[in-house]
Amino acid sequence: MTESDTCLRDRLVDAGVELLAAEGLQALTLREIARRTGVSHGAPRRHFPTHLDLLSAIARRGFADLAGRARGALDRETGGVRAQAAALARAYLEFALEQPGMYDLMFRHDLLESDRLGLRESSLPLFSLLTGLIAADGPDTDAPRVAGALWANLHGMAQLWRRRSLQLATGEEDFEALLETVLAAHLGPGDGR
Structure with a gap:
C-alpha cells in the first residue's frame, strides 16, 4: 500500500469518526463518508471492500x-x-x-x-x-x-x-x-x- 493509499484510508476513517460523533450510527454510509472525504462514492471500496x-x-x-x-x-x-x-x-x-x-x-x-x-x-x-x-x-x-x-x-x-x-x-x-x-x-x- 502506498503512502497516498494509507493517507486516504486514514482520512476515510477520520471522516467516519467525525460523522459518527456528529450524527450517530445511522449516518455512517460509504457514500457520506466518501463525500466528506472529497472522493468518489466508489473510492472507499478500494480500502474497505464492504x-x-x-x-x-x-x-x-x-x-x-x-x-x-x-x-x-x-x-x-x-x-x-x-x-x-x-x-x-x-x-x-x-x-x-x-x-x-x-x-x-x-x-x-x-x-x-x-x-x-x-x-x-x-x-x-x-x-x-x-x-x-x-x-x-x-x-x-x-x-x-x-x-x-x-x-x-x-x-x-x-x-x-x-x-x-x-x-x-x-x-x-x-x-x-x-x-x-x-x-x-x-x-x-x-x-x-
Missing part, C-alpha cells in the same frame, strides 16, 4: 481511544488495586456516556462476530487488564468470571444511564454513587471513592 470493513476500522479507532483513556486513568491513579479497577471502570463509563455513537458501534455483534479487521482482538486487551487487576486483588477469585460480571454490569449501567432509565428507576442522579455500588457488588467495599 461497509462492515469500514465500520470495523472506525470501531478499532474507538477501542484505541478507550484503551488510551484507560491507560491514562490508571497512570493517574496512585491507590491500590481496587482504586485502579474503579479508575478503569470510571474511564469506561465516561467514554460510553461521552461518545455514545462510537460506543454503540464498538459493541455491534455483527462486527465482533465477523471479527472484521481483528476487531475482536482490539476489544480484548481492556478486558485482560481488568481481569489482571481483579486477580491481583484476590488471587483466590475466578478473575475472568468476576471481570465478566463487572464488565456486563458496567455495560448495562452505561446503556441504562444514557437512556435515563436508571435515574428514573432509582431516583438517583449521582453517577458516582451508583458506580460505587457496582464496584462494591463485584469487588467488595472500598474507600468510598
